[in-house]
Amino acid sequence: MTTDDLRSLIYDFGRRARAAARVLARTSTEQKNRGLLAMADALVESGDLILAENAKDVAKAEQAGLSGAMVDRLRLDTKRLEAMAEGIRQVAELPDPVGETLRDWTRPNGLRISKIRVPIGVVGIIYESRPNVTCDAAVLCTKTGNATILRGGSESIHSNVAIASALSRGAAQAGLPADSVLLIPTTDREAVKVLCGMDQHLDVIVPRGGKGLIETVVSHARMPVIKHYDGICAIYVDAQADLAMARDIVLNAKCQRPGVCNAMETLLVHQSVAAPFFAGLGPVLREKKVEVRGDARVCSLLPGVAVRASEADFRTEFLDLILAAKVVDSLEEAIEHIETHGSHHSDGIVTADEGAAERFLQEIDSATVYWNASTRFTDGGEFGFGAEIGISTDKLHARGPMGLEELTTYKYLLRGTGQVRV
Numbered sequence: 001m002t003t004d005d006l007r008s009l010i011y012d013f014g015r016r017a018r019a020a021a022r023v024l025a026r027t028s029t030e031q032k033n034r035g036l037l038a039m040a041d042a043l044v045e046s047g048d049l050i051l052a053e054n055a056k057d058v059a060k061a062e063q064a065g066l067s068g069a070m071v072d073r074l075r076l077d078t079k080r081l082e083a084m085a086e087g088i089r090q091v092a093e094l095p096d097p098v099g100e101t102l103r104d105w106t107r108p109n110g111l112r113i114s115k116i117r118v119p120i121g122v123v124g125i126i127y128e129s130r131p132n133v134t135c136d137a138a139v140l141c142t143k144t145g146n147a148t149i150l151r152g153g154s155e156s157i158h159s160n161v162a163i164a165s166a167l168s169r170g171a172a173q174a175g176l177p178a179d180s181v182l183l184i185p186t187t188d189r190e191a192v193k194v195l196c197g198m199d200q201h202l203d204v205i206v207p208r209g210g211k212g213l214i215e216t217v218v219s220h221a222r223m224p225v226i227k228h229y230d231g232i233c234a235i236y237v238d239a240q241a242d243l244a245m246a247r248d249i250v251l252n253a254k255c256q257r258p259g260v261c262n263a264m265e266t267l268l269v270h271q272s273v274a275a276p277f278f279a280g281l282g283p284v285l286r287e288k289k290v291e292v293r294g295d296a297r298v299c300s301l302l303p304g305v306a307v308r309a310s311e312a313d314f315r316t317e318f319l320d321l322i323l324a325a326k327v328v329d330s331l332e333e334a335i336e337h338i339e340t341h342g343s344h345h346s347d348g349i350v351t352a353d354e355g356a357a358e359r360f361l362q363e364i365d366s367a368t369v370y371w372n373a374s375t376r377f378t379d380g381g382e383f384g385f386g387a388e389i390g391i392s393t394d395k396l397h398a399r400g401p402m403g404l405e406e407l408t409t410y411k412y413l414l415r416g417t418g419q420v421r422v
Helices: 003-025 029-045 047-063 068-074 078-093 132-143 154-173 190-196 211-220 243-255 274-287 296-301 331-341 354-363
Strands: 101-106 112-119 122-127 147-151 181-183 204-208 233-237 264-270 291-294 322-328 346-350 368-371 408-415
Touching: 003 112, 003 122, 003 147, 003 181, 003 190, 029 047, 029 078, 029 132, 029 154, 047 068, 047 078, 047 154, 068 154, 078 132, 122 132, 122 190, 132 147, 132 154, 132 181, 147 190, 154 181, 190 211, 204 211, 233 243, 233 331, 243 264, 243 274, 243 346, 264 274, 264 331, 274 296, 291 296, 296 322, 322 331, 331 354, 346 354, 354 368
Parallel strands: 122 147, 122 204, 147 181, 233 264, 233 346, 264 322, 291 322, 346 368
Antiparallel strands: 101 112, 112 408
């Protein structure tokens, strides 16, 4: 496909999506929910095809030597596909934020002003290897009356095309616009730049992927971008921590699924409990084949840790079974380290000291901050949102897991009786 052909295709998508968005904006909650349920059914009905297409992507990824964590993010199976369908049904049951009155007041001149939630319009999603994003993005946008244009990565192209086709078919069968969900069927990198320049048809872009992708989108986008650069998540084990609880939380945050953005990358341990804590944690880390990169004190406490942590290690999102660890002398030092080296995504403290916990919760400037829980809960489904469009580390419009409310904006409706300004 030539550059001109690609540009023509994407701009045609933009015009079609804009037309679909106008229809969706006036579609009732009941009809949108019927569409979502039909999308879930279509996903299940297309299960064999979707898994066959996904197998092509997985085989290609393994041949290319992608890490086990990256292949796991890509892989679908019957259980994951059923979970995707169930997630759609859960979104259908959630309250529709569109049309909600946020505020209503009357001015002294009798002019009544209402602030109400409305759809954003057309949402572009640019993402990499996770095919479930195709489903999550399409579903949340449909529920909130937004059309969506999807551009997935080359690793999951076969999976994405099959999933988007099933969702679009289900939506159309239920009477929603067939162009509510459009997926760009090419992995040409030029598509990203074309999409980013299409501000007359696209209202916002949400990139989900590595830092390189996000920087490319930010540098080319002519419309707002909602993003997160890195998931450099830290857990601090305080002097008053229950060490058994801390061990379980750390292992879950690091090992349960290391290739995702809410996995722990940095472990900080108070010096007063470092020796007993690492004595209990070390054997399990070795059993799970976690590579620890520690400071001098960690290396002295963990036999076999030969890699000294560099400054860069504490600023790295490994997305793998690699852990940067450090012993700190105080809560203040832990907070300072996280604020200096972290990415303001998800950070936690393990402690029985309520005062220390509350200070940590207040002073850590991250999208999600935890007390005595794994960072792995930073997820739209776990927050009760049904699914998520992404996790934002921005501070404006959306922050943290982005669910339905974050896919709306607002407008003011003014009702008068002939008022004029003097």
